[in-house]
Every structure is written in structure tokens, then in C-alpha cells.
Amino acid sequence: MAFNQNRRSAIRNIVAGTAAITASGMLTSFKKEEIKEKLSYKLKGNINHSVSPWCYSELTLDQLCEVCKEIGITGVDLCGPKDWPILQKHGLYSSMCNGAEINLTDAFGDKQFHATLQKNYTEMIPLVEKNGYKNLICFSGSRRGKDNETGWNNCVEGLKPLVALAEKHNVVLCMELLNSKVDHKDYQCNSVEWGVELAKRIGSENFKLLFDIYHMQIMEGDIVRNVTDYHQYIAHYHTGGIPGRHEIDDTQELHYPAVMRAIVATGYKGYVGQEFVPKNTDKIASLKAAIQICDV
Numbered sequence: 001m002a003f004n005q006n007r008r009s010a011i012r013n014i015v016a017g018t019a020a021i022t023a024s025g026m027l028t029s030f031k032k033e034e035i036k037e038k039l040s041y042k043l044k045g046n047i048n049h050s051v052s053p054w055c056y057s058e059l060t061l062d063q064l065c066e067v068c069k070e071i072g073i074t075g076v077d078l079c080g081p082k083d084w085p086i087l088q089k090h091g092l093y094s095s096m097c098n099g100a101e102i103n104l105t106d107a108f109g110d111k112q113f114h115a116t117l118q119k120n121y122t123e124m125i126p127l128v129e130k131n132g133y134k135n136l137i138c139f140s141g142s143r144r145g146k147d148n149e150t151g152w153n154n155c156v157e158g159l160k161p162l163v164a165l166a167e168k169h170n171v172v173l174c175m176e177l178l179n180s181k182v183d184h185k186d187y188q189c190n191s192v193e194w195g196v197e198l199a200k201r202i203g204s205e206n207f208k209l210l211f212d213i214y215h216m217q218i219m220e221g222d223i224v225r226n227v228t229d230y231h232q233y234i235a236h237y238h239t240g241g242i243p244g245r246h247e248i249d250d251t252q253e254l255h256y257p258a259v260m261r262a263i264v265a266t267g268y269k270g271y272v273g274q275e276f277v278p279k280n281t282d283k284i285a286s287l288k289a290a291i292q293i294c295d296v
């Protein structure tokens, strides 16, 4: 127990930026059985928890994986082929694969990017399957003056052949819903309605939406209704406190337990990825608290 306490504070210090060098060596020296020890608290198991590494840029992926196991997170989002061996070493799942996209602004809504995207996704889709994963992220990209109809048509044209390939490989292409008001000005897939209409036009179980709760609360709110009404088009969720994208506790406007209960009520079996940027010094405590808030 004392050892565990030391380990916990070592990880905490790393995240707080106060013990990066000494503690990182210490982390790798933990014995396997100690790493695999049971959680000190029980989770209900109705939500599968994951996390986005970019919110913990002070940690290496290896270190973040250690933290995940410590607090009950079993998946890591936004990881690509070079990251997968690290996740696999830790027994963690790649819950939202990436690496085929160009970026958030240059994407399927614009024909000029289709050739590159066709190449990238054609290579990546079989790799995702080969490594035992399912979800692969994609984006609409910026509107650049295009009306909705042109954006939908372009996305359908660019995605259709890739969705056919995804069907063969049991992979789901997940287009992320992002806010175009604060963080991603001009992003086209910026409302549930827009994303669902695209999903209907594509008409495949292998194209769905990544519903980012933070982004959608900024754009339209009505989160519980949208989750309930459109869950069949949603393959993954991201969290974040509103406004500011910090902790998801009672310092922000959404009551996350109610949102999680609505998600569970839809029969959702996928992952909920923590994607808030902690502002508290003890970032791991914030992450652990978020897991407990979402553990309904």
C-alpha cells in the first residue's frame, strides 16, 4: 500500500511537472504484477472510459498508460500505428484511431483533398482491423464558403468508397462534430443535424459520428435529447467542461452524470473519452474525478 501511495504521488508529480526526470525512470521499473494490481476503487462498468493524450502533453504515452491503469481507464483515443505497440504493451485499447486524416480543416468536405485522403484511409483501414480496432476518426474540414448541400455532396463523394472498404474490414469511420464558434471557426460538421444528415446519405453502419459533448454544448446544447434521438448515428463520445474545456465537475455548466445516464440508456457499449484540459495542478486527480463523475 505504501508503495502504491508512492507510485500514485510519483505519477501526480510528473503531471504537476515537479518530478519529470526521476519519476519517469521509476515508472518503467514497476513490476508487471504491481502495474496490474486491482483498482483501489470500484467502477460500475456501464461506461468504458478512455482519454485523449493531447490533454496530458507533459506525459509520454507510456506514462499516460500507467495513469490509465491506475484509475480505471481502458482505452486511449487519438492514437495511430506508431502508438499502438505502446498501448498493446499496457493492455489498453485504441478506442478512436487516428493517423489517416490530413488535419481538421483540410478534409472530406473539399474535393481538393480527396486524392490524399483516399490514399491515406485506404492504407489505414486494413491496419486498424489488423490490430483489432474499430473506430477511425475523420473530419469534414472547413466550410470555405460552401453551402450545406455542397458540403454533404463532397463528403459523400469522398467517403463512399472508403466506407465500402471500411465495411469489408469491420472498421467505422467516425466524423467528429466540432464547434465552429470558439475553437474551430468555419468547421462544417458543426451540428448534430448536419452530421446526421450526412450519415443518412452515406447510409452505412460503418460511418458514424464522434459526438463531442463539449463542442455540441457550445453549438446547440440539448445534449440529452440529441444523444437519445440520434444515438444510432453515434460511435463515440468526448467530454469537456463548458465553457473553457476544463474539468467536468461542478465548476462548469453541464451535469455530466445526467448526460452519461442518457448515453447508457441508449444501450451504448462504446467508449467515453475524457478530452478536457485540466486546469488544476493535480491533473491526474482531475482525470480520476472525471472518471468517477462519468461512472454512472
Ligand SMILES: O=C(O)C(=O)CO
Residues within 6 Å of the ligand: 176, 178, 183, 212, 238, 275
Ligand atoms: O481538436 C479538438 O477540438 C477535438 O475535439 C479533437 O478531438
